[in-house]
Amino acid sequence: MRAAVAFVLTSVFVAVACSSPVPAPMAGDVTVFAGSSLTDAFRKAGDEMTKANPDARFTFNFGSSSTLATQIINGAPADVFASADEANMLKIVDAALTDGAPTAFAGNRLEIAVAAGNPKRIATLADLARPDVVLVLAAPTVPAGKYALEALTKAGVSAKPVSQEVDVRAVLNKVSLGEADAGVVYVTDVKSAAGRVTGVDIPEPQQVLARYPIAVVKDSKNAALAHRFVDYLLSPAGQSVLAEFGFSKP
Amino acid sequence: MRPERPPVLFVVLAAVGVAFFVLPLVGLLYRAPWETALGDLTTPEALTALRLSFVVSLAATALALLLGVPLAWIYARVAFPGRDIVRALTTLPMILPPVVGGVALLFAFGRRGLFGQALDTMFGIRIPFTTAGAILAATFVAMPFLVLTVEAGLRSMDRRYEDAARSLGAGRWLVFRRVTLPLIAPSVFAGAVLCWARALGEFGATITFAGNLPGTTQTLPLAVYIALETRPEVAIMLSLVLLAISLAILVAMRDRYLRAF
Numbered sequence: 001m002r003a004a005v006a007f008v009l010t011s012v013f014v015a016v017a018c019s020s021p022v023p024a025p026m027a028g029d030v031t032v033f034a035g036s037s038l039t040d041a042f043r044k045a046g047d048e049m050t051k052a053n054p055d056a057r058f059t060f061n062f063g064s065s066s067t068l069a070t071q072i073i074n075g076a077p078a079d080v081f082a083s084a085d086e087a088n089m090l091k092i093v094d095a096a097l098t099d100g101a102p103t104a105f106a107g108n109r110l111e112i113a114v115a116a117g118n119p120k121r122i123a124t125l126a127d128l129a130r131p132d133v134v135l136v137l138a139a140p141t142v143p144a145g146k147y148a149l150e151a152l153t154k155a156g157v158s159a160k161p162v163s164q165e166v167d168v169r170a171v172l173n174k175v176s177l178g179e180a181d182a183g184v185v186y187v188t189d190v191k192s193a194a195g196r197v198t199g200v201d202i203p204e205p206q207q208v209l210a211r212y213p214i215a216v217v218k219d220s221k222n223a224a225l226a227h228r229f230v231d232y233l234l235s236p237a238g239q240s241v242l243a244e245f246g247f248s249k250p
Numbered sequence: 251m252r253p254e255r256p257p258v259l260f261v262v263l264a265a266v267g268v269a270f271f272v273l274p275l276v277g278l279l280y281r282a283p284w285e286t287a288l289g290d291l292t293t294p295e296a297l298t299a300l301r302l303s304f305v306v307s308l309a310a311t312a313l314a315l316l317l318g319v320p321l322a323w324i325y326a327r328v329a330f331p332g333r334d335i336v337r338a339l340t341t342l343p344m345i346l347p348p349v350v351g352g353v354a355l356l357f358a359f360g361r362r363g364l365f366g367q368a369l370d371t372m373f374g375i376r377i378p379f380t381t382a383g384a385i386l387a388a389t390f391v392a393m394p395f396l397v398l399t400v401e402a403g404l405r406s407m408d409r410r411y412e413d414a415a416r417s418l419g420a421g422r423w424l425v426f427r428r429v430t431l432p433l434i435a436p437s438v439f440a441g442a443v444l445c446w447a448r449a450l451g452e453f454g455a456t457i458t459f460a461g462n463l464p465g466t467t468q469t470l471p472l473a474v475y476i477a478l479e480t481r482p483e484v485a486i487m488l489s490l491v492l493l494a495i496s497l498a499i500l501v502a503m504r505d506r507y508l509r510a511f
Contacts (some may be wrong), residue, residue: 162463
């Protein structure tokens with residue numbers, strides 16, 4: 001009799017577990033290192049994860065992917081690393097610091113950020129070389145800076161930036177503060193600063209597509225929850241959060 | 251000073267305190283690529299940053315001397331109302347996070363800043379992203395060191411020499427030049443050296459206000475930050491240069507520094 005009850009109960013549990021798309025809540029702290037372009041999308045994703053797992057806490061360290069990779073290699077306690085390019089993820093992979101292979105979870109496009117309303121009438125990458133345009137780019141060590149140089153090279157434009165900022169959000173800030181007339185950033189950055197900056201499209205032949213890989217960092221103190229965060233981003237719910245902030249499918 | 255046998259607890263805690271400061275330096279020295287040291291320091295990026303840093307820090311020191319010595323004189327000699335508040339305002343950058351200083355500089359002298367906008371429209375002068383901007387940022391954070399040191403020198407000097415000179419018919423300017431300045435020269439020198447060292451190490455205000463461009467605004471600390479990701483050996487060697495300079499200054503200045511504060 002007791003065995004039968006146990007069997008029935010187990011079946012119910014299994015049935016509940018299988019039928020419900022929501023996995024059992026988890027607890028713990030997870031620290032996510034992510035490229036600065038992911039700032040708003042990941043904050044939202046973290047909030048959503050905390051709603052589903054009230055005892056879980058997600059802490060974010062946003063910066064240039066290259067800085068973050070350097071920090072992780074030097075032993076920073078990251079549980080998850082999301083990079084804006086494959087090169088910096090590869091540094092972590094090469095250092096044997098990932099738990100499983102990285103997965104591409106989002107894509108992004110470049111856009112020219114200009115002052116709201118585009119007073120300087122910037123229409124193409126070629127306009128960035130105009131002497132009256134104060135241009136800022138991300139440093140060439142940073143993914144956004146590297147992509148921007150690729151796009152400028154494709155367009156055959158040799159534009160001189162007045163500053164090479166430490167991450168893409170610093171580029172965006174210089175434009176939204178009005179200190180620079182233009183900067184090359186991601187579509188998602190322009191969207192996040194809607195009203196303060198205007199985006200100027202970069203056409204397909206000059207466009208550079210950014211692919212964002214994510215991985216759980218080896219020796220994570222809370223690997224299960226870290227994997228849960230990664231799985232969430234790859235799930236339809238996570239992908240729709242990313243899409244809301246302007247990211248494309250990987 | 252009466253020698254005293256220190257309590258064991260103090261010795262232990264003090265040793266931990268010393269280790270806290272010394273271990274990072276040991277780490278830096280341990281990782282330093284000594285075999286390639288000269289090559290790393292003579293890469294174009296390192297040389298450009300070294301050259302720019304010396305220009306910026308020396309210009310900042312010159313500016314601080316020009317404005318700071320008269321300011322220190324007024325603090326020391328004129329009891330005007332609100333002096334303590336004004337002194338606090340001009341000392342603030344010593345403890346203010348430099349990034350906050352950089353943001354404040356942007357809102358004052360940036361292209362959309364309170365005064366920067368007028369400078370731009372009236373004279374076509376734009377300060378952010380220029381070497382002048384880097385010099386302003388460095389002066390902002392470093393000048394308080396000079397002002398406080400010189401003020402302390404002025405307060406501790408024997409004013410009877412000035413009185414004697416005045417009674418013999420010397421004018422105020424002559425007294426300042428021939429009596430006061432020579433008497434406080436050690437303080438001015440110490441203040442200038444501390445100011446220069448602080449200017450040399452400036453990072454936050456510079457990157458926020460002046461940006462980061464090799465040859466124009468990328469000073470040594472900025473170059474270290476950027477190189478750490480791609481050329482860590484260059485970053486380490488540049489760090490050691492900054493470290494050696496700072497340490498040499500503090501050792502040479504130890505008496506002055508302690509007396510000034």
